[in-house]
Amino acid sequence: MAEVVLDAKGLTKTYGDMNAVDNLDLQVFKGEVYSMLGPNGAGKTTTVEILEGLRNPTSGTAKVFGFDVQKDYDKVRSRVGVLPQTFEPWDRIRPPEAIEYWAGLFGRKISKKEIRGLLEMVDLAHKDNVWGERLSGGEKRRLGIAMALVGEPELIFLDEPTTGLDPQARRGLWEIIHALGDAGKTVFLTTHYLEEAENLADRVSIMNKGKTVVSGSPEELVNLYGGGTHVVLKSAGEEGFVALEKLGYKSTFHNRDVTVHVPALMRTKDFMAQINQSGVAYKDFETRRPSLEDVFFNMVGGRMEEGVLKQ
Amino acid sequence: MSRMIADFKAFGLAYLRSRTGFFFALIFPVILILVFGAIFSQTGTQKIDLPVQDLDNGTWSQTYLAKLNATGAFTIDMISPDVDFNRYIKDELKVLALQIPSGFNESVNNATRGHGPPATIILKGDPTNTYFTVGMGVANAVALQLNSTVVAMVQTENLGSPQYTFIDFFVPGMIAFTALTTPMFSMSSICSEYRNRGFFKLLGSTPLKKSEWLTAKILWYTVLMLASIAIMYVVGIAAFSAHFTITPMAILLVIVGVFLFTSFGMFLGVFVSNPESASALANAIGFPMMFLSGIFFQLESMPAYLQYIAKALPLTYLAEGLRATMSLGNDVVAATDLVILLISGLILFMIAARAMSWKGK
Ligand SMILES: Nc1ncnc2c1ncn2[C@@H]1O[C@H](COP(=O)(O)OP(=O)(O)OP(=O)(O)O)[C@@H](O)[C@H]1O
Ligand SMILES: [Mg+2]
Numbered sequence: 001m002a003e004v005v006l007d008a009k010g011l012t013k014t015y016g017d018m019n020a021v022d023n024l025d026l027q028v029f030k031g032e033v034y035s036m037l038g039p040n041g042a043g044k045t046t047t048v049e050i051l052e053g054l055r056n057p058t059s060g061t062a063k064v065f066g067f068d069v070q071k072d073y074d075k076v077r078s079r080v081g082v083l084p085q086t087f088e089p090w091d092r093i094r095p096p097e098a099i100e101y102w103a104g105l106f107g108r109k110i111s112k113k114e115i116r117g118l119l120e121m122v123d124l125a126h127k128d129n130v131w132g133e134r135l136s137g138g139e140k141r142r143l144g145i146a147m148a149l150v151g152e153p154e155l156i157f158l159d160e161p162t163t164g165l166d167p168q169a170r171r172g173l174w175e176i177i178h179a180l181g182d183a184g185k186t187v188f189l190t191t192h193y194l195e196e197a198e199n200l201a202d203r204v205s206i207m208n209k210g211k212t213v214v215s216g217s218p219e220e221l222v223n224l225y226g227g228g229t230h231v232v233l234k235s236a237g238e239e240g241f242v243a244l245e246k247l248g249y250k251s252t253f254h255n256r257d258v259t260v261h262v263p264a265l266m267r268t269k270d271f272m273a274q275i276n277q278s279g280v281a282y283k284d285f286e287t288r289r290p291s292l293e294d295v296f297f298n299m300v301g302g303r304m305e306e307g308v309l310k311q
Numbered sequence: 312m313s314r315m316i317a318d319f320k321a322f323g324l325a326y327l328r329s330r331t332g333f334f335f336a337l338i339f340p341v342i343l344i345l346v347f348g349a350i351f352s353q354t355g356t357q358k359i360d361l362p363v364q365d366l367d368n369g370t371w372s373q374t375y376l377a378k379l380n381a382t383g384a385f386t387i388d389m390i391s392p393d394v395d396f397n398r399y400i401k402d403e404l405k406v407l408a409l410q411i412p413s414g415f416n417e418s419v420n421n422a423t424r425g426h427g428p429p430a431t432i433i434l435k436g437d438p439t440n441t442y443f444t445v446g447m448g449v450a451n452a453v454a455l456q457l458n459s460t461v462v463a464m465v466q467t468e469n470l471g472s473p474q475y476t477f478i479d480f481f482v483p484g485m486i487a488f489t490a491l492t493t494p495m496f497s498m499s500s501i502c503s504e505y506r507n508r509g510f511f512k513l514l515g516s517t518p519l520k521k522s523e524w525l526t527a528k529i530l531w532y533t534v535l536m537l538a539s540i541a542i543m544y545v546v547g548i549a550a551f552s553a554h555f556t557i558t559p560m561a562i563l564l565v566i567v568g569v570f571l572f573t574s575f576g577m578f579l580g581v582f583v584s585n586p587e588s589a590s591a592l593a594n595a596i597g598f599p600m601m602f603l604s605g606i607f608f609q610l611e612s613m614p615a616y617l618q619y620i621a622k623a624l625p626l627t628y629l630a631e632g633l634r635a636t637m638s639l640g641n642d643v644v645a646a647t648d649l650v651i652l653l654i655s656g657l658i659l660f661m662i663a664a665r666a667m668s669w670k671g672k
Pocket of ligand 2: 044045046085159160
């Protein structure tokens with residue numbers, strides 16, 4: 001069993017009469033990329049900041065590397081890198097200076113070459129003469145990531161690192177996060193992009209209204225809660241539709257195509273064998289695997305667009 | 312330690328790049344010195360301040376003093392015969408002071424009858440000073456006219472020159488004032504800015520400790536103040552031929568002053584939510600302090616109730632201490648002030664460090 005890096009039990013944070021985080025349990029293991037997925041106001045940042053020792057929970061406990069976040073965080077700070085959701089660099093500090101500053105705070109002597117390497121990694125090497133205030137939103141975020149990494153942390157918190165970035169910049173960040181995962185770092189990532197979680201995370205928890213709705217690896221979640229595969233039988237016609245209803249499958253008929261919902265526990269291969277045997281005629285077929293999006297829809301009861309939950 | 316140095320370097324860099332901070336720390340005091348120096352350094356036609364110690368207290372001495380007063384040239388201030396007069400003159404930096412020796416009455420009477428030389432009145436002080444020369448002229452003229460024959464004369468006693476001018480009074484005060492404004496104004500707005508922009512959280516996520524961060528700030532403002540002092544010193548000497556010196560005690564006072572006012576600025580920053588109101592509050596507190604703490608005017612010239620307020624303000628002690636050590640060479644007074652400042656600084660520091668939190672709600 002891998003080492004437990006983050007361990008929260010019954011974590012609750014109350015504002016007024018609202019529980020921003022509501023009796024949350026979570027465990028993150030060493031070397032994992034863990035993604036917390038949820039709409040605006042789900043309680044992601046609140047959870048993250050409690051785990052970073054930057055807010056106190058109303059009740060419950062959280063441990064990082066086995067140390068209590070409220071009492072003993074000082075013992076592990078140097079092992080943790082943080083990119084806050086609202087990260088801003090200092091106005092009048094240039095990227096290489098910011099990196100050097102942060103290295104110093106982590107007690108690390110850093111060479112010009114290493115600074116350059118880090119800036120190249122986040123694609124900021126060409127901006128080394130620009131003040132923080134002049135960087136674009138995406139550039140600021142990338143500088144923040146470089147700063148979070150300069151202390152060579154074992155655990156990295158990234159709170160919505162890609163929100164508001166263009167697709168290309170987002171892909172660039174995904175590559176960095178992949179590389180971190182490959183390097184054996186533990187990454188705690190929050191996002192409201194389903195494809196981001198699906199793409200990056202070893203494990204995902206879907207959060208809504210302060211509670212974990214479901215958690216597990218993306219494959220597990222899709223298998224369990226994605227609602228099975230959809231198979232489209234091209235030009236199967238009305239006869240096909242009737243035949244499938246008779247076989248007991250839920251289908252829809254549209255434009256001479258029949259879309260069949262194959263239950264989650266059935267293999268597509270077995271389904272196709274059964275159809276071919278029953279003599280239903282069709283020209284071709286397509287399958288559509290469910291994604292985390294379907295999981296989200298099925299479990300939360302809405303779709304998410306740029307973090308906004310649409311019921 | 313290395314964390315603190317890293318923070319010191321980055322903060323200093325950002326500070327130097329914000330030109331306003333730089334202006335207020337280094338240029339503004341110089342402008343004030345030049346302006347106020349020019350206004351107050353003129354020798355006006357006002358009366359000459361004259362402390363008098365009458366060791367005889369006979370009819371003649373009283374007559375003499377009454378006549379002296381009638382000239383309107385002096386503001387006479389009677390000093391008790393018990394006071395060590397030379398010491399008093401030195402400590403209070405009097406340019407001139409008059410002493411009537413005991414036996415004066417008898418000597419005058421003898422001289423009147425032609426039984427002895429004229430009695431002497433002693434004018435002590437700094438003969439190189441113009442006020443002294445003027446005062447000497449008047450005092451002697453009055454003495455010579457005390458009776459129909461010459462029965463008394465003024466003799467001078469050179470006590471060396473205190474050479475204490477307005478600029479010697481003003482520049483140490485200005486240094487004290489800058490030691491207040493630079494750290495206090497910038498700390499109070501930095502604290503609220505750091506809170507609003509998430510910089511405290513960012514710092515809180517690193518191994519940097521609050522106390523290290525604070526120490527780095529104090530260190531930075533100290534360095535800035537030392538540069539500021541050097542500039543004020545040069546300007547004071549070059550433009551007004553001032554006589555103060557920069558002593559180790561002055562450096563100590565400035566460091567402790569910066570420590571105190573940095574803590575105070577931090578304390579203010581804890582309670583205000585945005586940088587604008589933080590600097591408004593710092594102004595509202597800083598400027599009255601500047602006038603009440605005797606930066607521009609001697610405390611003694613203020614109404615008594617204001618003097619009580621002044622005694623409660625830390626800036627008063629910093630200004631007094633700096634004047635004592637820099638202009639008067641009196642390190643005993645300065646050391647007392649240092650202790651007062653250090654104690655209040657420690658208290659403020661502890662309150663502020665406790666009140667300030669890097670954590671979110
Ligand atoms: N300091 C606070 N005082 C009062 N309410 C707060 C505070 N911080 C957070 N909340 C509330 O707690 C809830 C959760 O906020 P949180 O920032 O954790 O959400 P989030 O999942 O990070 O959302 P987003 O995707 O928008 O960043 C929100 O309803 C928010 O308004
Ligand atoms: Mg958030």
